[in-house]
Amino acid sequence: MKDCIFCKIASGEIQAKKVYEDSDVVAFLDADPVNVGHMLVIPKKHFTKISDMSSNDLGKLMPAINKLSKAILKLADGLNVMQNNNKVAGQAIMHVHFHLIPRYEGDGYVFNWKHATGVTEKENEAFLKKIQTFLK
Ligand SMILES: [Zn+2]
Numbered sequence: 721m722k723d724c725i726f727c728k729i730a731s732g733e734i735q736a737k738k739v740y741e742d743s744d745v746v747a748f749l750d751a752d753p754v755n756v757g758h759m760l761v762i763p764k765k766h767f768t769k770i771s772d773m774s775s776n777d778l779g780k781l782m783p784a785i786n787k788l789s790k791a792i793l794k795l796a797d798g799l800n801v802m803q804n805n806n807k808v809a810g811q812a813i814m815h816v817h818f819h820l821i822p823r824y825e826g827d828g829y830v831f832n833w834k835h836a837t838g839v840t841e842k843e844n845e846a847f848l849k850k851i852q853t854f855l856k
Pocket residue numbers: 721724725726727728765766767814815
């Protein structure tokens with residue numbers, strides 16, 4: 721995609737600190753990391769969201785994420801793998817990417833996940849029924 725910064729990194733038009741690359745995938749250090757070694761794993765082909773990808777396309781990413789996770793866990797105490805879709809979920813670059821965030825004992829990084837925000841059993845049951853219609 722013409723004006724996509726991640727497409728430009730994938731093509732080499734923009735330089736990045738590449739960690740890993742194969743014919744379908746590039747991983748590079750995040751330019752604005754939340755922790756040492758925070759990297760992004762992207763498909764070379766442009767997709768906006770994970771739901772735009774076929775299982776086959778997604779399947780090309782997972783071996784790289786697996787390989788990188790194994791290496792990260794030799795260097796760090798833990799690892800968060802995150803993938804955001806749409807602005808409301810925190811997606812800043814509209815090209816599918818997985819965040820691999822190494823975690824270190826005492827790093828102080830916390831996710832601000834709020835629980836018990838008033839979700840009712842009825843709302844969850846209704847969601848469950850609806851989503852099952854899309855999974856058939
Ligand atoms: Zn792109």
